Amino acid sequence: MKKINEAELWLLAGSQFLYGQEVLDAVAERAAEMADTFNASGHIPCKIVYKATVKTADGITNVIRAANADERCIGVVTWMHTFSPSKMWISGLLLLQKPYCHMHTQYNRGIPDREIDMNFMNLNQSAHGDREHGFIGARMRLPRKIAVGYWRDEALQKQLGSFARTCFGLDASRNLSVVRFGDNMRHVAVTEGDKVEAQIKFGWQVNTQPVGRLAEEVVRVADAEADELAAIYRERYRANTDDWDAVRYQAKEEIAIKRILESERAGAFSNTFEDLYGLEQLPGLATQRLMEQGYGYGGEGDWKTAALVHIVKMMTQGLTGGTSFMEDYTYDLTAGSELCLGAHMLEVCPSIAGDRPKIEVHPLGIGGKNPPARLVFEGKEGKAVLASLVDMGGRFRMIIHDIEAVRPVYEMPNLPVARVMWKPAPDLYTGAHAWILAGGAHHTVMSYDATADILLDLCEMLGIEAVHITADTTVENLKKELLFADIAWKIRF
Ligand code: MN
Numbered sequence: 001m002k003k004i005n006e007a008e009l010w011l012l013a014g015s016q017f018l019y020g021q022e023v024l025d026a027v028a029e030r031a032a033e034m035a036d037t038f039n040a041s042g043h044i045p046c047k048i049v050y051k052a053t054v055k056t057a058d059g060i061t062n063v064i065r066a067a068n069a070d071e072r073c074i075g076v077v078t079w080m081h082t083f084s085p086s087k088m089w090i091s092g093l094l095l096l097q098k099p100y101c102h103m104h105t106q107y108n109r110g111i112p113d114r115e116i117d118m119n120f121m122n123l124n125q126s127a128h129g130d131r132e133h134g135f136i137g138a139r140m141r142l143p144r145k146i147a148v149g150y151w152r153d154e155a156l157q158k159q160l161g162s163f164a165r166t167c168f169g170l171d172a173s174r175n176l177s178v179v180r181f182g183d184n185m186r187h188v189a190v191t192e193g194d195k196v197e198a199q200i201k202f203g204w205q206v207n208t209q210p211v212g213r214l215a216e217e218v219v220r221v222a223d224a225e226a227d228e229l230a231a232i233y234r235e236r237y238r239a240n241t242d243d244w245d246a247v248r249y250q251a252k253e254e255i256a257i258k259r260i261l262e263s264e265r266a267g268a269f270s271n272t273f274e275d276l277y278g279l280e281q282l283p284g285l286a287t288q289r290l291m292e293q294g295y296g297y298g299g300e301g302d303w304k305t306a307a308l309v310h311i312v313k314m315m316t317q318g319l320t321g322g323t324s325f326m327e328d329y330t331y332d333l334t335a336g337s338e339l340c341l342g343a344h345m346l347e348v349c350p351s352i353a354g355d356r357p358k359i360e361v362h363p364l365g366i367g368g369k370n371p372p373a374r375l376v377f378e379g380k381e382g383k384a385v386l387a388s389l390v391d392m393g394g395r396f397r398m399i400i401h402d403i404e405a406v407r408p409v410y411e412m413p414n415l416p417v418a419r420v421m422w423k424p425a426p427d428l429y430t431g432a433h434a435w436i437l438a439g440g441a442h443h444t445v446m447s448y449d450a451t452a453d454i455l456l457d458l459c460e461m462l463g464i465e466a467v468h469i470t471a472d473t474t475v476e477n478l479k480k481e482l483l484f485a486d487i488a489w490k491i492r493f
Contacts, residue, residue, distance in 0.1 A: 001267070001294050004168045004317040007046040007074045009101075009160070010067050011035050012060075013053040014084030014133060023123050027081045028053045030107050034079075034151050043157035045318055046074065046164045054084070060092035068097045075099040075167035077147075077160065080129030081107060082122070086136035093140060099170055099461045101145040101163045102137055104130045109150055143460045165450075166457040169315035173462070174203035176307055177266040181211045182275030184301035190441040191302040193391035198304070201396060201462055206303045209260060211271070215278025217256035218249075226251040233285070233359060237350075237375060240358040246281065247359060247373045253279070253286035261295060267314075268296030268306040273345070273367035282367050284346030284374035285359065288418075291349035297325050298443060299347055304389045305443045309349075312387070312445045315458075321448030324349035326386065326420070328442050331428065332409070338428035339406065339421045342446065346374040348418035352448060353377035354407065362416040378408050379420030385452055386424075386444040395489050397465040399440035400455050401431060405448070420446065425471045434478050438467045465489060 013031040015024060028050075035050035051067075054060045067073045075098050093100075106126040137144050145163045149156030184191055195206045229251040230244065241247065261269060269290075273282050291297050294317075296310025305325060312323050325347055332339045345364060350357045357375035364372055386401040402425040409421060424431030452468055459466035465485055467478070 001314070002172070004045045004164070004314075005047070006072065007164070007168055007171070008049045008072045009046055009075045009077050009164055009167065010049050010051040010063075010073050011077045011079065012051055012063060014078060014080040014089070014129065015053050015055050015082045016084055016088070017055050019082060019122055023082065024053060024055070026123055030081060031079065037152060038157060038160060041154070041157045043154060044161040044164050046168065048077070048160070057088040057091055060089055061095065064092040064096050068095065073098060074171045075101060075163065077101045077103050077163070078133060079103045079105065080126055080133045082125045083129040083132060086132050089133070089136050090140070093136065093142060099145070099163070099167045100142060101147055101160070102130070102133060103156070103160070104134070104146060104148045105151040105156060109152070143463065145457050145460075162451065162453050163457065165315040165454045166461060168317070169311045169454070169458050170461050172267065172311050172314035173307070176203060176268065176310060177205045177207070177264055178296070178303045178307050179261060179264050179266045179269040180206060180208045180301060180303055181214055181269065181271040182301060183208070183272070185272050185274055188300060190390060190439075191298070191300060191304065191443065193304050193396075195303070197391075197396070201464060202307070204307050206307075209264070211275050212278055214256055214260060217259055218252045218279065221252040221255045223248075225255060229255060238356050238358045240376070241361045241373065243361040243371075243373070246361045246371060247285065249281055250283065250285035250373045253281070253283045254289050257283065257286060257290060267294075268298075268303075268310040270298045270301050270303045270306045272299070272301045273364070276367055276369055280370045281372040282346065282364060282369055284372040287347040288350055288375045291324060291347070292351055297347055299325065299327070299344055302443050304391075305441070305445060308387060308389050308445045312447050312450050315454055316447060316449035319449035321382065321384075322349065322351035322353070322380065323445060323447040323449060324352045326444045326446035328444070332421070339409065339423055340428060341408070341419060341421050342379075343415070343417045343419045346372060346417060348420075350375050350377065350418075352379050352420065352446065353418070354380040357418070360416055374416070375418060376416060377418045379405055379418070380448060381405050381407050382448055384422065384446055384448045385450055385455065386446050387450070387455055388440040388444045390439050390441055392439065392465070395465055397439065397467060398455065398459050399435060399438045399467045399469065400452050401425065401435060401440070401469045402452060402471065425469060426473055430473065430475060431469055433475050434469045434473050437475065437478055438469075438482060
C-alpha cells in the first residue's frame, strides 16, 4: 500500500512577465519558503513541493501535463502572489486530471505602513490576483478546494492537510481493485449498485473470485504458518477461549484471503454468509485483522462499503483514531439519552477498540457453519463520522453523518461481538429521520479520524452527490435540499 508521507502536492505560483525578473525571483523565493514552512508545520501529511512560478500558457500546460503523469503527485495547489491572467490557465486546467486546490493567502500578514509604495503593490497582489484565478475555476465549473487564510497560521495549514488526505483517498480510489467472494446477499437492495458506473466515477475494478478458490487457498496454508499467526494473536489480544482449533482456522483464512488480495492487487474485499461453500467458518477474526492492516471490507457482498472503508483508511493513514466497517444494529430509546448501538455479525475493525480486544468463539445463528472466532471489544468514545454510499440510479450519493461515540452504557455480557454506541447529530430521532430520507444504508464506514470536510471534498472531486447530516440539520431543510439535488443532478447528467 502506498504511503501518504511519500506523496506530493505540487505548489504552483501564478504570475506573468509584466513585472520584471526581480519580482519573479521574489515570487519564486517566497513560494519556496511557503512550501518549507508547510512541510515543517506537521499539519500536512504529504510533501508540499514548490514546482514552478508559471508565467505563460505553455508553461502552465507543461507543468500540468507533468503533474498528470507523475505518480507521486496527488494534487495541485495554486496561488497567485501577483496577477496571472486566467486565460493563460484555460488549456492547462482543461487537461488537469489531479485534484485542484486554490490557496488564497498573501505573503505579508500586515500592510507595512511606512514602506508601502507601488513596488510593494506590484508584488503583493493576491487580493486581486486570486480573484482573477477564482473566476476561471468558477467559469470552468472545476471541482476545487478553496483554502483561505494566512499561510503561517495553523488554520490554513490544516485546510491543506485536509486536502492532502482527500487527494490521497482519490488516488487510492482510482487504483482500487475490490475482490468479491460470492455475490450480494439475496434480495438486498441498498448494497447493490452499478459497477460499471463505479469504475467510471471512482476507478474501482470490482470483480468476483470463486469462494472455492478461497477454500482451496485455506487448505494450502501450512499448520505451522497458522500457529505462528495465532501466536501473534495471543500476544496482541486477550485470549478468552479454549477453542484454539477455531482460532487457528481463522488464521488460515487471514493468510489465504491476504494471498488472494495480494495476487489480485486488491485493497478491499467482500463476502457473504450465504456463500461459504468449502469454508468451515465465516471469516470473522480474519476479516477484522485484515481491516486492521488497511484492507477495506463490506459484509453480505457490500462492495461499495468495502471500497469506501479502504479509501477512508488510506485518507487517514498515520492517524490513530480508527476506521471500521459498521452497521446500525439496534437503538436505546431511553427518553432524553437516545443512542444507537452499532456492531456487525463479526466484522468490526479493532482499530476502533477502546479496550484490548478479546478473542472469543461463539456459534453464529446464520450461515450454517462452525462457530467462528472473532475479536470482541467496546469502541472508543469521541467524535466520529459515518459515511454510506448508495446508488440512486443515474448517480451515486454519499451520506455523511456527524456522530459522538460514547462508552457503551450497558455491559451486554451475552453479546458476543464488538460494539460501539453513539449519539447521532442533531439527535437520534432527527438524525435517523434524515438518514432514512436520504436513503442511507445500514452499512457504513465509521471513522474517528476522517472529518466530514475530507469526505465532502472527496465527493466534489469524484463528481458525486453529498448529503451531510449535522447539528444544524432539520428534516424540513433536508427535504428541500434533496428535492433540489434531484433536479440539479438530472440536468447535470
Ligand atoms: Mn450487514
